[in-house]
Every structure is written in structure tokens, then in C-alpha cells.
Amino acid sequence: MFTLTKNPINVELLKEKLYNPSAGGFASFEGWVRNYQEGKAVNSLEYEAYKELAENEAKIILSEAKNKFDILNAACTHRIGHLNIGELAVWIGVTAVHRAAAFKACRYIIDEIKTRLPIWKKEYYADGFSEWVNCKTCAEHSHDKKKQETMYYSRQTILPTIGMQGQGKLKNSKVLVVGAGGLGCPVLQYLGGGGVGTIGICDFDILDISNIHRQTFYKFEDIGKPKVELAAEFISSINPFIQINRHDEILSQNNIESIFKNYDLMLDCTDNFETKFLISDTAVKMNKPVVFASIYQFEGQLWSYLPEYDSPCIRCIWQDIPQSGCVGSCTEVGVLGSVAGVLGTLQATLALNYLLGISEEYSETHLSLVDLNNLSIRKIKRLQNPDCTICGNTSDKKAASKQLVNDNIALLEIEMEKVSSLLKNDFEWVDIRSETEREQLGPFPYAAHQISIVTDYSILMKELNPDKSYVIVCQYGIRSRYAASLLRENGYPAVYTLTGGIARLNQSLVES
Amino acid sequence: MNNKRKRLQVCYYAALREMRGISEETIESSSDNAEQLYDELAAAYGLTLNKEIVKVAVNDKFVPWNTVLKPNDTIVFIPPVAGG
Ligand SMILES: [Zn+2]
Numbered sequence: 001m002f003t004l005t006k007n008p009i010n011v012e013l014l015k016e017k018l019y020n021p022s023a024g025g026f027a028s029f030e031g032w033v034r035n036y037q038e039g040k041a042v043n044s045l046e047y048e049a050y051k052e053l054a055e056n057e058a059k060i061i062l063s064e065a066k067n068k069f070d071i072l073n074a075a076c077t078h079r080i081g082h083l084n085i086g087e088l089a090v091w092i093g094v095t096a097v098h099r100a101a102a103f104k105a106c107r108y109i110i111d112e113i114k115t116r117l118p119i120w121k122k123e124y125y126a127d128g129f130s131e132w133v134n135c136k137t138c139a140e141h142s143h144d145k146k147k148q149e150t151m152y153y154s155r156q157t158i159l160p161t162i163g164m165q166g167q168g169k170l171k172n173s174k175v176l177v178v179g180a181g182g183l184g185c186p187v188l189q190y191l192g193g194g195g196v197g198t199i200g201i202c203d204f205d206i207l208d209i210s211n212i213h214r215q216t217f218y219k220f221e222d223i224g225k226p227k228v229e230l231a232a233e234f235i236s237s238i239n240p241f242i243q244i245n246r247h248d249e250i251l252s253q254n255n256i257e258s259i260f261k262n263y264d265l266m267l268d269c270t271d272n273f274e275t276k277f278l279i280s281d282t283a284v285k286m287n288k289p290v291v292f293a294s295i296y297q298f299e300g301q302l303w304s305y306l307p308e309y310d311s312p313c314i315r316c317i318w319q320d321i322p323q324s325g326c327v328g329s330c331t332e333v334g335v336l337g338s339v340a341g342v343l344g345t346l347q348a349t350l351a352l353n354y355l356l357g358i359s360e361e362y363s364e365t366h367l368s369l370v371d372l373n374n375l376s377i378r379k380i381k382r383l384q385n386p387d388c389t390i391c392g393n394t395s396d397k398k399a400a401s402k403q404l405v406n407d408n409i410a411l412l413e414i415e416m417e418k419v420s421s422l423l424k425n426d427f428e429w430v431d432i433r434s435e436t437e438r439e440q441l442g443p444f445p446y447a448a449h450q451i452s453i454v455t456d457y458s459i460l461m462k463e464l465n466p467d468k469s470y471v472i473v474c475q476y477g478i479r480s481r482y483a484a485s486l487l488r489e490n491g492y493p494a495v496y497t498l499t500g501g502i503a504r505l506n507q508s509l510v511e512s
Numbered sequence: 513m514n515n516k517r518k519r520l521q522v523c524y525y526a527a528l529r530e531m532r533g534i535s536e537e538t539i540e541s542s543s544d545n546a547e548q549l550y551d552e553l554a555a556a557y558g559l560t561l562n563k564e565i566v567k568v569a570v571n572d573k574f575v576p577w578n579t580v581l582k583p584n585d586t587i588v589f590i591p592p593v594a595g596g
Contacts (some may be wrong), residue, residue, distance in 0.1 A: 179596050181596050182595075182596055183596045269596050270596050271594060271595050272596075273592065273594045276594060293596070294592075294594050294595055294596060295593065295595040295596065296526045296527070296593035296594075297530075299525060299526055299593070300593070301590075301592075301593055317567055317574060318565075322592050367574075367590075369525055369588070369590065371525070373529075373535055378523070378572065378588065379572060380572050380573065380574055380588065381572060381573040381574065383573075
């Protein structure tokens with residue numbers, strides 16, 4: 001149970017509601033208004049909340065606590081409005097059969113409440129100034145922007161499977177959309193509106209009059225202009241809180257890897273087999289996930305390549321690139337505009353589900369045949385083909401990565417200059433420094449994972465995949481060596497530690 | 513080919529649907545496997561896509577062409593499509 005209140009919190013009443021004869025322990029936490037903040041004297045403060053979202057998110061946190069810890073019940077109340085020094089700002093109470101769970105759950109709830117609830121704090125200082133302080137860079141305008149952003153996503157963050165946490169995942173995601181046409185428009189619309197933090201648009205075409213009937217961003221007056229510019233402009237106009245990258249080029253062998261490496265997920269919205277196969281082959285090589293869609297008249301096909309789930313690749317089904325003429329493209333056989341809209345919208349939904357971590361199993365392994373002649377979706381199970389020339393057991397890639405692991409198994413420590421030659425592109429950086437270290441000493445720009453370790457190294461085993469290769473970094477290379485050897489002992493054969501840590505990197509940069 | 517005829521559900525997609533003119537039908541066939549069935553239908557209805565390009569699924573699972581058919585199986589013929 002969670003409440004927001006303008007009135008002083010009545011602790012006795014809240015405690016009474018939690019009373020349970022089978023409870024052997026009760027733990028509570030009280031957050032009080034204190035009289036200084038970062039060296040400044042504070043006279044009073046004001047809390048402001050986005051009520052519906054805060055209540056919804058708090059409900060999620062309380063049920064998470066009940067699932068994680070063996071407790072009987074938990075409740076939380078947060079004050080809003082003006083509060084004076086010494087007043088009770090937040091109260092949390094937990095009952096459990098045993099005390100340990102009660103303490104842990106109480107701690108969990110306050111930590112999550114502090115970071116996830118859309119509640120903002122304005123401090124009134126003794127010197128007459130005041131400031132919003134929910135975030136570190138707490139100017140008045142950034143408070144307003146942050147609040148606006150929260151309101152922008154409020155209709156989807158209220159969904160229990162998304163919440164503020166899911167919205168955060170989307171904000172941290174980097175997605176490349178290849179093709180800003182019939183599929184690309186709805187895809188960009190919903191990924192952009194949905195709050196994917198970084199979106200790359202790759203398209204080299206200029207707008208043709210025959211595009212506009214199904215490509216919903218474009219206007220008659222824009223004919224002849226580059227689509228990537230028009231699409232980027234449109235997305236920026238519907239969501240000012242995200243970053244748009246323009247790739248005004250034809251995707252080819254020459255540029256595809258350097259573009260893909262900046263993104264966590266690709267969406268294939270192209271209209272030809274050559275590019276679809278190029279995207280699939282590269283994704284297998286680089287271990288990057290892709291959601292594919294294709295349309296044909298009143299029908300479409302939808303499937304994903306998700307390396308972490310061992311999805312089959314495109315060549316597991318179609319070994320060779322079909323000649324375009326034999327089955328027909330939009331130009332040759334035509335397409336109904338709304339069919340592109342439906343398939344693109346489905347594709348965007350699959351992508352968002354994947355980024356949120358709420359995909360269902362079929363999206364990893366099935367090809368969906370969408371038939372709008374009769375409004376049916378038939379899901380066909382695909383299997384990885386062991387003889388596939390690209391992703392199969394005998395393929396060059398599998399053989400090469402196996403060889404690589406064998407070559408390097410003896411090697412635990414690795415120097416920066418040798419990282420790329422020894423590991424190629426098949427690894428990810430993991431920064432295990434604490435948040436304070438990262439703030440004070442600067443971020444490690446290549447890190448794909450930031451897993452702050454205080455004392456418990458086993459958290460690495462929860463976050464990292466034993467089939468992948470990682471280079472662990474810390475400030476001086478000591479904790480990362482311990483982490484890497486621990487991972488090796490626990491079935492992670494391709495984990496390394498960066499010799500000398502970030503400190504040595506910085507030093508060699510200064511010297512050069 | 514044995515002569516025992518069985519009832520099969522057949523679905524066509526994309527270019528094959530166009531060539532056949534319908535998306536789904538129930539047929540009686542004595543074809544033993546998916547390949548024989550495709551050849552039979554291709555001859556009967558002028559399906560011109562060759563088997564290198566078309567993929568077949570039986571009971572909603574992609575299978576090799578030599579997969580043996582049982583009575584009441586659902587067979588789906590799927591050409592690749594690339595429009596966007
Ligand atoms: Zn494959």
C-alpha cells in the first residue's frame with residue numbers, strides 16, 4: 001500500500017494497518033527533512049509529485065519487495081507540499097516472520113523509491129535562494145524539462161510492465177532503423193514516441209511521389225528532398241527528448257559494421273533481399289539483434305534474429321539471396337499503404353518488447369506470416385540450421401570464435417593495444433567501478449555494461465552471459481582481475497581484465 | 513507413392529497465393545511427402561516458383577521437403593518477400 005499525502009504522516013495508524021499476528025518482526029524507515037544539503041543551510045523544502053505515476057510505480061516497487069523478500073506486508077507513505085526541518089517526509093514499514101527479511105525489504109523499498117518515483121524536491125536555503133534538487137544539475141529549467149519528459153511518457157509508464165524502470169531502459173537504448181519508407185515510418189513514429197533514447201535513421205533515397213501514399217511522414221511539397229532529413233525532422237518534432245542520428249548513405253559491406261557498432265538493436269525496414277541478407281549476415285557476425293519485416297501486397301512477414309536466444313538467421317531458411325524479380329518487390333507487384341502501416345507497427349511493438357525485456361518466446365524463434373486478406377497471423381517455428389553457412393556449427397564465424405577462445409584461454413590479462421587484435425569485435429567492455437568513482441574520475445566511454453560492485457562480485461554472474469566475451473575494467477586493474485578470474489572459475493571462458501585499468505590508459509594518453 | 517489418399521489442409525502465401533487464387537484449401541492427396549505434394553499442386557495449378565525458393569512448413573514448423581505427410585496435416589507454402 002502506498003499513499004501520497006499533504007498532511008503530516010500518522011505513523012501509529014499506518015503501523016496498525018500492517019499488524020499481523022503471524023509477524024515476528026516489524027522494520028520501519030523514516031526519512032526526515034534535515035537542515036543542510038551539500039554544505040548549504042536549508043530552512044525548509046517542498047515536494048512535488050506526478051501523482052498517478054508515483055502511485056503506480058510505488059505499487060510496482062512494493063510488489064517487487066514482496067516477491068524478492070520473505071515478508072508479510074509492506075507500506076509506504078510520502079509527503080508532498082511544504083515541509084519544515086525535522087518533519088517526517090517518507091515512512092516505510094515492513095512486517096515479516098523473521099527480522100532479516102524485514103530489514104532487507106525496508107532497505108530495498110527506500111532505495112528504489114528514491115531513484116524511481118517521479119517526486120521532485122525544492123530546497124529553500126537560509127541565504128534566500130531555492131533550488132530543485134532531484135537531479136545533480138538542478139537548475140529550474142532542467143527541473144521543468146525533466147517534469148515535462150515524465151508527463152510525455154505518462155500514458156505508457158503507467159503500464160505495469162513498463163513503469164519508470166522500463167522507460168529508463170528505452171531511454172538508454174540505441175536503435176538503428178534501416179529504411180525510412182513504408183515500414184520505417186510507423187517504426188520511427190512509435191520508437192520515437194515510445195522514448196528510445198537514441199535512434200539512427202539510415203536511408204539514401206530522396207522522396208518520390210509514389211512513396212507518399214504509404215510513407216506517412218512525408219508531404220507533397222517535400223518531393224525531391226532526402227528522406228533521412230525529412231524523417232529526422234519529423235521525429236524531432238514529435239519527441240524533443242531523444243537523440244536522432246542521420247545516416248544518409250547506402251548500407252554496404254564497406255560501412256555496415258562501422259554503423260552497426262553504435263547501436264544495440266537494428267530494425268530492417270528495407271525493400272530488397274540484398275540488404276536484408278547483408279543486415280542478417282552482419283548481425284550474426286557482430287552478435288547484434290535485428291527485427292525484420294517485409295511486405296507483399298496484402299501480406300507481410302515478421303521475424304527476429306536475437307543472438308542471445310540463438311535465433312536462426314535468414315540463411316537458416318533461405319540459403320541464398322532470391323533474385324528480386326522472381327517474387328516481386330513493391331515496385332513490381334504493388335502494396336496497399338495500410339499493410340505497410342500494420343507490419344511496421346507490429347515490428348515496432350516487437351522491438352519495444354525486446355528492449356523492455358518482455359518479449360514472448362515466439363518472437364525469438366518464429367516467423368509470423370501476417371495475412372491482411374483474412375486478418376490472420378500464422379506463426380511458423382524456425383530452427384537454427386546446423387549447416388547454415390553463416391550461423392551454423394561449421395560456419396567460419398563459429399569456428400573462428402571457438403579458435404579465438406582456445407587461443408586466449410590461457411590469457412587473462414590483456415593490454416589496451418592488444419585488445420582489438422586479440423579479440424576482434426566479439427567482446428563487450430564491463431566497467432565495475434562504483435558510481436562515485438565514475439562521477440569523480442570520469443566515465444569509461446566504451447563500457448557496454450556498468451555494473452557497480454561494492455562487495456558482492458556474484459552480481460556479475462547475474463548480468464553477464466557465459467557465452468559472450470567481456471573485458472572487465474576498474475580504476476587500477478586489481479578488482480577487475482579478481483572479477484575476471486572469478487568469472488573464469490564460474491564458467492565464463494572468454495573474460496579478460498584490462499591491465500593497469502583506466503588509470504594506465506589515461507596516463508598513456510597524457511604521455512602520447 | 514502409395515495410393516492411400518489422405519485429407520490435407522494447404523495454405524498459400526504471397527506469390528503462390530496469387531498463382532493459386534486462394535489462400536487456403538482442404539484437399540485429398542496421395543502424395544507421400546511435402547515435395548511430392550508441391551509438385552502435384554504446381555502441375556495442377558501452374559505454380560511457377562521453384563522449390564529452391566519456396567519453403568514449406570508442416571503443422572506450423574519449417575521442415576525439409578522430404579518430410580512425410582500424415583492425414584490432416586496442415587501444409588504451408590512460403591515464398592520469401594522483400595517489400596518495405
Ligand atoms: Zn543461419
